[in-house]
Amino acid sequence: MALVFDRTKGLTDKIFHYCPGCTHGIIHRLVGEVLEELDVLGDTIGVAPVGCSVFAYDYFNCDMHEAAHGRAPAVATGIKRVRPDNVVFTYQGDGDLASIGTAEIVHAAHRGEKITTIFVNNAIYGMTGGQMAPTTLIGQKATTSPYGRTKEHSGMPLKVSEMLSTIDGAVFVERVSVHNAANIRKAKKAIKKAFEVQLKGEGFGIVEVLSTCPTNWGMTPVEGLKWLEENMLPYYPLGNFRTPQEVE
Amino acid sequence: MAKAKGKVTFIEDRCKGCELCTTVCPVNIVVMNKEKINIKGYHPATVVEMDKCIGCANCAVICPDVVIKVEREIEK
Numbered sequence: 246m247a248l249v250f251d252r253t254k255g256l257t258d259k260i261f262h263y264c265p266g267c268t269h270g271i272i273h274r275l276v277g278e279v280l281e282e283l284d285v286l287g288d289t290i291g292v293a294p295v296g297c298s299v300f301a302y303d304y305f306n307c308d309m310h311e312a313a314h315g316r317a318p319a320v321a322t323g324i325k326r327v328r329p330d331n332v333v334f335t336y337q338g339d340g341d342l343a344s345i346g347t348a349e350i351v352h353a354a355h356r357g358e359k360i361t362t363i364f365v366n367n368a369i370y371g372m373t374g375g376q377m378a379p380t381t382l383i384g385q386k387a388t389t390s391p392y393g394r395t396k397e398h399s400g401m402p403l404k405v406s407e408m409l410s411t412i413d414g415a416v417f418v419e420r421v422s423v424h425n426a427a428n429i430r431k432a433k434k435a436i437k438k439a440f441e442v443q444l445k446g447e448g449f450g451i452v453e454v455l456s457t458c459p460t461n462w463g464m465t466p467v468e469g470l471k472w473l474e475e476n477m478l479p480y481y482p483l484g485n486f487r488t489p490q491e492v493e
Numbered sequence: 494m495a496k497a498k499g500k501v502t503f504i505e506d507r508c509k510g511c512e513l514c515t516t517v518c519p520v521n522i523v524v525m526n527k528e529k530i531n532i533k534g535y536h537p538a539t540v541v542e543m544d545k546c547i548g549c550a551n552c553a554v555i556c557p558d559v560v561i562k563v564e565r566e567i568e569k
């Protein structure tokens with residue numbers, strides 16, 4: 246029998262600390278598989294964020310660096326400029342990237358830093374216990390919006406991919422989701438393209454991955470995937486916002 | 494018509510019992526093993542009727558904890 250699926254070499258053997266059904270595990274695996282397929286594991290330096298994925302440096306089988314909250318793109322900028330031949334990526338959640346780190350991500354994109362960002366959007370702060378994030382949907386309940394988020398009080402949820410796609414330096418911007426097997430396969434293709442953009446030295450690439458947080462959403466993992474599909478997809482449409490022509 | 498025959502292997506002690514794999518199987522053979530509790534305290538996912546497996550790897554693709562290994566053979 247031919248082996249069609251096995252654990253990627255892009256991940257270490259350590260068991261993820263994530264809650265049952267947390268899609269961080271899927272996204273970690275996709276990044277690991279892409280790095281293995283592109284044969285750049287030995288040349289890659291990842292930058293881990295603050296948030297649930299703060300221990301990402303234990304899981305990726307490449308060199309990793311931890312950054313202060315939201316500052317992963319700034320740290321990655323430094324690494325890439327000192328070591329331009331290495332593949333540099335950041336792995337950030339929405340509390341990290343879309344809130345405290347908005348300045349860093351916007352300006353890393355604006356400068357066209359040749360790094361790749363994997364942005365995991367689950368519409369809530371996970372590690373700190375389910376507070377409202379900039380990406381929390383209208384009406385969504387969180388510990389700091391117990392009656393549901395309102396536009397009057399907190400504004401509309403931040404659409405990071407749309408915002409970054411207005412910046413010239415961001416040459417690859419795509420939003421994907423991991424709520425079923427077909428979309429997970431598409432997400433992997435997008436992540437691969439984003440790394441190829443970096444390998445060709447074209448500029449800044451970001452893949453926004455819609456993700457679940459069953460624990461803080463107060464659902465089972467299976468209900469979480471359904472909630473993502475029914476509530477997040479209408480507000481955060483999937484698709485490619487920007488691709489350099491050579492990679493298409 | 495060529496028929497695909499698959500075989501899935503679960504590293505049961507890595508399973509956190511999230512049940513995502515049970516939702517994507519096209520032949521509905523992935524179930525939670527309620528008879529067993531793994532080292533982490535969860536009922537692990539398992540397959541009873543392995544004969545029906547087509548080796549599509551959907552379960553492995555959606556598994557957040559990389560529990561599943563998939564093998565496949567095409568019978569002509």
